[in-house]
Amino acid sequence: MPTKIFMEALSPTMEEGRLVTWNKSEGDAVKSGDVLAEVETDKAVMELVARGDGVLLKRLVAEGTTAPVGSLVGVIGAAGEDISALLGGVQPAVAVNSPGATPQPAPTAPLAPAPATPIAAPVAAPAAAPQSAGSAKSSPLARRLAKDSGLDLGAVAGSGPGGRIIKRDIEAAVASVGATAVSTVNRLPSTVSDYTDQALTQIRKTIAKRLAESIGPIPTFYLTAEFDLTRVAELRAAAAGEGEEYRVSFNDIILKATATALARHPEVNAHWLGDKIRFFNRVHLGMAVATDDGLIVPVIFDADQKGIGEIARESRELAKRARDRKLKPEEYTGSTFSVSNLGMMQIEQFTAIINPPECGILAIGALEDKAVVVDGELAVRKRLRVTMSCDHRVVDGAIGARFLQDLRRLIENPLMLVF
């Protein structure tokens, strides 16, 4: 008699578990009580133990795959025992894949800059699952919808029975691709992929669920810091002295510093996509512009790769075109993080509202001369208050604080921006 190995509820609130590692290989002898695998629950990594003696005949779930509680993950039996009836001809990894779950690490889907390229699928196929391109189970309607949207079915995770791809999966894939529309606007060529998708860990899922219940739907918190811009002022004056073409605003330098800091902190340069977090490897900085019609957020693409002068020219141009209502849709979509500045209106400090699916926005206050203590002496310094709104589902307090620490270093020592 073979013994079925089920994904067990290893914590009271556990609904699914991610099989982190198998401690036994197929063919290994196991005794009741042996640790078969390590499973990540919503709380911690726990041990899944054998409930019978024999040989591990079959591992039905690949490492890194999520399976719902109660689903079959493996079989123990006598060596050579026929368990085909027990498996019922079900494709193993598909059968236990929970809806929407993406195994980790997920391969990245490159997003080509050419506008004519078909939409790349947002969810990469699990390497171990048999539903690689061409053999994915799907409904006829899903196939038609996918064909029409240029989606590769092999790259869509199915949520129907047995992992079958159905209409809602295609709709979800198309919707999440739409959030990062391909743009031709001043993007630099790149050989690396634009972003890395990371499947949600159980702790990340629990944090997201709990916090969204508390303050929903985006559980936001705010971090405020005061920066010293004395050196930025010196830099700006020195540059302007070299000629009119080197004249830049304080805001341009803040944008540059923010972009540089974001490039070093992909953990805040991210989108929350419901079932996963997309960490961007490129920095597309949104800048909020007030127009007579209201707020619009044009994008400086690859801002971390551009010099302060280039950012200055581009932000001036974008702001002008925004006020003239001449922005094209591709010029105000695709930002990975945003900055809003009300300093010119003498607002000392404010909180900005996150532009979803982004996970953070920086609110820049007014630059003020303040009396502060420097090295034990009272001194007049140029001070600036910034407040970062953070989506707690992605950005924890310490992560946001570390980003602001780095931003402070860059702004208080603006020569660092050259490196």
Place this chain on the structure above:
Amino acid sequence: MANFDVIFLGGGPAGYVGAIRASQLGLTVGVIEREGLGGTCVLWGCIPAKALLESSHIANRLKHAAEFGVKVGDITLDFGVAMKRSRDVSTKNSKGVEFLFKKNKVTWIRGTGVLGAGKTVKVTTADGKSETHTASKAVVIGTGSRVRGLPQAGLELNKTTVISSDEALVLEKAPKSLAIVGAGAVGCEFADVFSAFGTKVTLIEVLPRILPLEDEDASAEVARAFKKRGLDVLTAARLSGTKVAKDSVTMTVEVGGQKQELVVDKVLVATGRAANVENIGLKEAGVQLTDRGFIKVSDTLETTAKGIYAIGDVAGPPMLAHKGEREGIVVAEVIAGAHYHPINYGNIPNCTYCYPEVASIGLTEAQCKEKKLDYKLGKFPFSANGRARTSGETEGFVKIIRDAKYGEILGAHIVGPHATELIHELLVARENEFTVEEIDMAIHAHPTLSETIAEAVLDSMGKMIHA
């Protein structure tokens, strides 16, 4: 006093099916039911009503027997006999559920249950004894629904002249005249039954058409068939001046500004049912209700009280046995921690068993218009179907509404012979996201009524062959 993993309060289609599934999943199960097993469906609804409809169907068919070369003498109709047969069928089905309980080791606790503290249920048994049972995992409420009158129109149920479907099912003989108030599925089915047994039936509906939840074409087709058989069908009708006497009811019916006085032996009220949420200790247990008086449940059918679930009519519309059965299965799987498929409430079939039968899934044409969907229609009449002609049942049609671009089945509506069976081909197709093309690709046998579906599909693609 006994301990179970799960206690079901109510042994109707939701509760008894859930109980069997829970037992299959290895849980110990108790079901509290004061009447017979099977609930309204088996005792006072689906099953006995369909048994009576079979009698009326035979009566209607015999009227045309001579055309088929079968001469019968004078036809004598005896509603009492039909009623007794209907009760027998009902009892057999209820005994069938008892057998299933024994086979699956489900314990039937005969009595009336009230939720107690924690996951306990207090039961008052038939002989007046009181006992308390405990559930270690969950209590599932499936107390169903009951008939109700229409007091705002002066039609409080009195069980003699103002009756509900409960009383209609056990009448000794068909009344001479009967007004049926409410022309939904129940109203239309009893209109069919009693008119076949010689009752002068007046079917009254406040909305502009009978079967108001069905596609307008379906309503029109059934109304036409009813009128042809001599039923009075009054729609957009308003009732006033109701006087209930000992052996008759008088009321004024106003249709399009025209008032007429109606005197009938009995009035059957069929305007909907009320959820059984009273006297079962819901409030004390912390189980909240919706604005419409049903028990509020989550996606996993859990109520606002942890560990207490609700299924079937009491958990909200549609009040259909097959919706309750599926909720029973899913709730058992949820409680057992087994894998389950979330219920697709958007693809539950509606069936009315009058003649011609009516069955539908998905959206009506009016709903497609309202949602501004880009759709195409396909329609094929049974009068052009070979099999329907052989049996002389040529009323009705198959109507398919599909998405213009992708061929997705948005809705399907069948009126005609065996419509309630035929709908399942389209139901399975729609559930699995087959489009009209996949239905067309499947070769349909000839001669069958199902060919009507294949032709309606072809019509939606502009390729119909046989009309």
